[in-house]
Amino acid sequence: MSRTRIKDERIISEIQKFSTHGFMIVFVGFMVSLLVKVFILQWDIKYWFDTFVIVMAGCLYITVRSVKNGIYLLPSKEGEGDVRRYKKINLIGGAVSTLIWAALMFLSDFREAGELDIAKSIMSTLVGSVIFFVGITWIQWFIIKRSNKNADKSLDG
Structure with a gap:
């Protein structure tokens, strides 16, 4: 058996x-x-x-x-409040990762420089932070949009 x-x-x-x-x-x-x-x-x-x-x-x-495989999906269009909440969470996640990145960059400048020009370091970190925030937020939305498109393809085929 x-x-x-x-x-x-x-x-x-x-x-x-x-x-x-x-x-x-x-x-x-x-x-x-x-x-x-x-x-x-x-x-x-x-x-x-x-x-x-x-x-x-x-x-x-x-x-x-x-x-x-279309796993990263936005909430359905019917729940417009869900989409707004999802966008808010995405922006908060981008902001938190940007703050962490900025802190690490500033600490790195502070640690490596003999005489640190604080104003120059803060300005370069701020500019880098804006670029990082825009980049990370755009990448997250690109991934989600691409995943939604792939999920729709798998439903059609």
Whole structure:
């Protein structure tokens, strides 16, 4: 008598949840390791570049596959309040990432410069922050729009 394994949707869902949590633990570990190597230990790039490549490869893979399969979606047009809330969350996320980027850039200038021209550093960080904010917000919307288009294609085909 042979036994076949039962593939219940709940079991598959739990396995996927554990895999996602495991990936997030590894990802956060790599990010913390990378931040410590770059900003605290101030290691040369040759000592942390491999960690950076691993983190970027993982992020790129997940993003490309999700966009290709149409997973990043805007809420439906019927819930106009949902779309507005989603846009607000996107802008807040862009603002928070911009503040983090600006703080890291300012601290990097402060740490590396012998005599720091504070006004020049603040102005260059502000200009860089505006460019970063516009860029990151545009990239997020491009990814979502492309994902919506791919989701529509998969429904049609």
